[in-house]
Amino acid sequence: MSTDSDGDSSSNSCKAPDSDGEVAEDIAIVAFERKMDTAEEIVDGIGDRYESIDVLEYHGAVFDEHWGEYDCFVGLMASGIAMRKTAHLLDDKWDDPAICVVDEELTWAIPITGGHHGANQVADDLASMGAVPAMTTASEAADKQGVEKRAKALDAHVVNGDSTVATNLAVLDDELGPVERLDGPKAVVVGDDVTVLKRNSDDGVVLGCGSVAGADVDQFHAAWERALDAAGRDRSDVEFVATGTRKADEEGMLAAAEAWGLGVIAFEKETLERFEGPTPSRSKELIGWPGIAEASAIAAGREHDLLAEKTRYDEAVTVAIGK
Secondary structure, three states: OOEEOOOOEOOOOOOOOOOOOOOOOEEEEEEOHHHHHHHHHHHHHHHHHOOEEEEEEOOOOHHHHHOOOOOEEEEEOOHHHHHHHHHHHOOOOOOOOEEEEEOOOOOEEEEEEOHHHOHHHHHHHHHOOOOEEOOOOHHHHOOOOOHHHHHHHOOEEEOOHHHHHHHHHHHHOOOOOOOOOOOOOOOOOOOOOOOOEEEOOOOOEEEEEEEOOOOOHHHHHHHHHHHHHHOOOOHHHEEEEEEEHHHOOOHHHHHHHHHHOOOEEEEOHHHHHHOOOOOOOHHHHHHOOOOHHHHHHHHHOOOOOEEEEEEEEOOOEEEEEEO
16 A cells, blocks of 8 residues: 555555665555554554655565665565565665665664665654654764754755765764855865765755743744844744754754754754854853854854844744855
């Protein structure tokens, strides 16, 4: 059976997987016949987050038959079955589909291969249905934002995949720093330990954002809308949201970014200190951090400059616009 993200059946709703391999857009749930009710529960629960989501009944050659058609397989089965049935198909992590397994009770969601290429994303989505995402990729285990995750937030893709071994080690050691932005035409010579990200769309502006703890999603929506309107921009101009690591887990901000279809990039304190904004901030006096909204907007902007200095909404959310 094949079902797209709106729940309509079709004979072949999937298409070729995303070429950068970092985002799962088309997924397939592979399930035994007795587990079809759980498969449909997953479709109903998270299907609207993907361009297509198909349900395939398990048989011995199901992975062989559909290899390359999907960004990620969700195996509703024991991890050992998924591993044995796909091991001979694995070739290159940048081209192979990701694999995430989940048990029938939706207790555990376990990325098996391609954690940074869709499996972690699917495990996170399954967490919204109660499953515990059991991620073993080093950056997630250390609660850090690896370069593949940064690429996703930036709506970009990794050009030279082999470089990510070195750059993700630098992430773990807090040595990578911000993603540098370079506009051409230019010729660039890079080493094997330099990861090149290419944007998937034209450049726009960046929302640098800080907030009080617990600011709600509506306050973020209103603050962003007001700041963009004052700058003569709208949400279609926004590339992504930038903030500091101490604010990276604000639920209201993350929910607002998801509603706008935006990724979130979080900068360490040391990076923000390099790009401190012009407006005085009490946070520097109180906790030693520069003003997060302006510093993160400057750090993330392709020109490392401000289009609009920070504004504060409802004494809860601070926004600056970077360019």
